[in-house]
Amino acid sequence: MSGPADFKLPAKPASIKDIARLAKVSHSTVSRALHNHPLVNAETAERIRQLARKHGYRPSAAARSLVTQRSFTIGVVVTTISDPFVAGVVGGIEEIAAAHGFSVFLANSNADPEQEVRVVQSFDERRVDGIVVTSSRVGALYVPVLSRRQVPIVLLNNQHPSEFAYSVVIDSTQGAYDVTAHLIELGHRRIAFLGDEFGRQSDTERLSGYREALAQAEIPYNRHYIVHGDGKAEGAITAMSKLLTMPLRPTAVVCYNDMSALGAMHRIHGAGFSIPGDISIVGFDDLHISQYLNPPLTTIRQPMHEMGRMAMQTLIAILSGVISQQNIIVPGQLVVRASTAPPREQP
Amino acid sequence: MSGPADFKLPAKPASIKDIARLAKVSHSTVSRALHNHPLVNAETAERIRQLARKHGYRPSAAARSLVTQRSFTIGVVVTTISDPFVAGVVGGIEEIAAAHGFSVFLANSNADPEQEVRVVQSFDERRVDGIVVTSSRVGALYVPVLSRRQVPIVLLNNQHPSEFAYSVVIDSTQGAYDVTAHLIELGHRRIAFLGDEFGRQSDTERLSGYREALAQAEIPYNRHYIVHGDGKAEGAITAMSKLLTMPLRPTAVVCYNDMSALGAMHRIHGAGFSIPGDISIVGFDDLHISQYLNPPLTTIRQPMHEMGRMAMQTLIAILSGVISQQNIIVPGQLVVRASTAPPREQP
DNA sequence: CAGGCGATTGCAAACGTGTGCATCGCTTGA
DNA sequence: TCAAGCGATGCACACGTTTGCAATCGCCTG
Structure with a gap:
């Protein structure tokens, strides 16, 4: 090794x-x-x-940090940098870090807890001044590793932000509510929800936003319209297949994120249906590519780059001794494009 | 600051x-x-x-590296981590680095030479053991900055690899040749080339592969079929517009990369044409999303992750004193999907 | 019984930088 | 003329680690 x-x-x-x-x-x-x-x-x-x-x-930064006890480095741990959302966030982090003289260590965890511990250990040896963790489901995992040094950790769209003092999260519930309400307004009543892996907090939140919108419109909740993917295109394809075989097919699908929407769209087209003619699709994230899809995707814009910047700014505020706001909730913004339209048949 | x-x-x-x-x-x-x-x-x-x-x-890694004169860190400079190709490469680099006990510094240059110099300076202060540069057009820029320390640099898909000792590059010419030949084989004769910014080496190479294939098939070269984008969707949209207004429209377009292809497809659909019915489209890279586009994109697969791994392995080989192979040329692989079909009208 | 040898351990220097304190030389005011 | 004061500089230690070399100790061998 x-x-x-x-x-x-x-x-x-x-x-x-x-x-x-x-x-x-x-x-x-x-x-x-x-x-x-x-x-x-x-x-x-x-x-x-x-x-x-x-x-x-x-x-020599090493010699300097040896005496100053500051390394002016931070560690960023991501599940995989290949996820476009993650990449956007990291870009924002790096931008602010560089502007303040910090260098950033990047490490992938592949969502593997064991790997994640190794990463944090290496960050600890490097004496990073702070850590940003994105989209991890890690809980108390970090605490024992970093117990001695009080390394500040900022979570970004993490599963259990409440366990930590600092976090930046998208308002999942509100976003899912807005995008579902948009579909309802268009006249949809048979609306499905294609989620992330079952049990993940952001999935639960988005599902509850979806349910809230349905309840608001007095549309009964149908649990058969709830399927789970994996937050990626692959899982969404399988999940979408289930929805397509249902006797009373949904006329619209709320997807956990844009990558899931991409997979769902692929599956729908593959089955010979049209979007939004037969089925409307909405996503969540507004990845850069989403505006160029065929059809362009209606989604909730998540300011990934800006969220990365906020996470790094929070870290700097902590390091400066400023009592920063602890938990930042970022609102999403509905972006309507051509993947949504009124349903063909009257409800 | x-x-x-x-x-x-x-x-x-x-x-x-x-x-x-x-x-x-x-x-x-x-x-x-x-x-x-x-x-x-x-x-x-x-x-x-x-x-x-x-x-x-x-x-303390700092104290250790002070005496051992090794930091077990490497620096990776990218134009922007938000580019899916770049993200894939970085993932491969990080994987091998982590497996060998190296930590990686990530820095964006935004293709700004001034910023790039700052990045290298910071890497120099951190005493990185090596540097990987991806997709930069930097030439002699690095040499003066790093002249004293002999920090090994590995270039990945760089513009002027010949100026450096170590590089990993995709075989652009061959890839462009293959994909163009594929179109010719389908019966296309009016084939356009939608390139990167004019003058970039990889653009020149892909253009020459394209021309080679045309020459091979004895199809006359038409310089009006050559347009330039920016390697991103945005530039491709503008460039594609030009092609669409031509009196004798091309029946197929060879795009510089998949992001360009995405933009081109968007523009074509926006103009009411169908793919591949009216126009066939091919890309280059085989990004993860390309298989899910509508229609799925025919392209040249560039093993991004593997190329990142190779770059890091090269770096380790250099550091170990092994005289590694200096310039690795990676072959691309044609992946045929539904964005290409025979032209509607007979040639 | 002395010399020596092998197994352990400690000493001290070095890596490159920051910084409190002492020092030095010169000016200035009484 | 002398002491105080001030501006400028150097000394020495600290940061946490690695490592060549010396030192110690016990025990074996001649």
């Missing part, structure tokens, strides 16, 4: 002492000059800075 | 000396015990390891 191999050593970079020798001062003075410390002579400081630049001096 | 703010200090983690005090030995012995060094008494070693585990001791 962790190859202890005999790696060849690279040329050593210039150190602060090298610059000190060249400038004929002590390394302390060099350190101060490079930090624009007021206690060093202006000319000397400038001379030192020139020398440093000329010799391509780059301070 | 880089807030020098007054960050609060976290609780200090246990150090090797703390464990030494508890075990009543010197910290050297602890160090050796934890490395399974044969020169320490077996019982003592076991006792130390137990203590370390009990107190949640986690060695």
Whole structure:
């Protein structure tokens, strides 16, 4: 595994002492000059800075963080970076991190708890200043690993945000309510719900938003219209197949997210039905591709990039000692496109 | 920018000396015990390891790399992680890195040279052991920044791989040739090419593969059938519009990549044409979503994940002193789906 | 019984940086 | 003229780890 191999050593970079020798001062003075410390002579400081630049001096983050006890790094653990939603979030995190001088470690967990523990351990050894976890179902898992150091953790769309102090989550219930209400307004009454894996919190929330909208419109809840996928296209295809074989086919399907909607659409087209002619489809996320699908997908926009930014800003606020808002709930926004239309047959 | 703010200090983690005090030995012995060094008494070693585990001791990577001159980190610079191709590659890199005990820094450049320099500087300060650069057009840019330390760089689908010693690239020419030949075989003769931004090397290569296939079939090259997008859906939409207004419309379009194909398909559907009935479309990449599009997209599969793995394996080989193969050319694979069919009218 | 050897362990230096405190030289005011 | 004061700089230690070398100890061997 962790190859202890005999790696060849690279040329050593210039150190602060090298610059000190060249400038004929002590390394302390060099350190101060490079930090624009007021206690060093202006000319000397400038001379030192020139020398440093000329010799391509780059301070060692490791040495610095050893004494300052700050690494200016954060760790981001994701299930898989290949998920477009996750990628968007990570982009937002990285943007804010970079703007504040932080570097980000990225690690995949593949939703494997064992792997997730390893990841956190490595983050711990790297002495990251904070951690962002996206879409994990991890619960108390992290606490024991990080008990000694009080590494702040910000959860993003996590399964059990209540167990932690800081989180950024989409308002799943409201979003699902809005998108379902939109279908009802169009005249649909046989509306199915194609969820994530059974039992996941965000799935439960979206399902309850869906039910709320139905209740509001006094449409009876039909549990046979509830199927579960896996949050990906693959699972949605199987789940959609079940819905298609029902005697009284739904005229609309609320999908857990856009990837599920993509799978559902694929299955529907494969069966020879049209969207939205025969069946209306809605998603959740508004991935970049969703606007270009055929037909373009009606969905709830989840500001992934912005949510990533918020998570990182929260982390920075915590590190600065500011008591930041603890749990941020981001509203989704209904985006109506061509995948929804009134049902063909009258209800 | 880089807030020098007054960050609060976290609780200090246990150090090797703390464990030494508890075990009543010197910290050297602890160090050796934890490395399974044969020169320490077996019982003592076991006792130390137990203590370390009990107190949640986690060695400081910073302190270690300070003396070993190895950080066991690598830097990955991407244009944007939101590009599904890039995300796939990064997933492969991270997988191999993690398996070998490396942590990966991820940084976006947004294709901005200035930003790219900043990224490399930060990687340099972090003393990364190696760097992977994907899809950048960067040329000699990196060399001056990293001149002192000989940090190995592996390029992945880069614009000017020849300037560097190590690279992993897809065989663009062959891929474009294959996919064009496929269209010709179906009977198409009016085949357009919807490229990336003009002048990019991969664009040039794919264009030449396209031309080669045409020449092979003795189909005259029509420069009006060549349009340029931006490698994304947005640019492809504009470029596709031009093709649609031509008096003698092409019956098939070879797109630079799948995202371009997505945009092109969107535009074609928007104009009321059918795919592949009126126009056949092919892409390049085989993104995960491509199989689920309507219609499913014929394309060249680029093993993104595997290519990421190869890049990381190359890096490890370099670091191990093994003279690895310098330039890996990965073959693409034609995947035929429903977006291509014989042209309606006879040629 | 002395010398020596092998098994363990500790000492101390080094990696590169930040920083409190002492020091040094020079100016200034009495 | 001398002491105080001030600006500028260096000394020395700390951060947590690895590692060559010396030291200690017990025991074997000649």
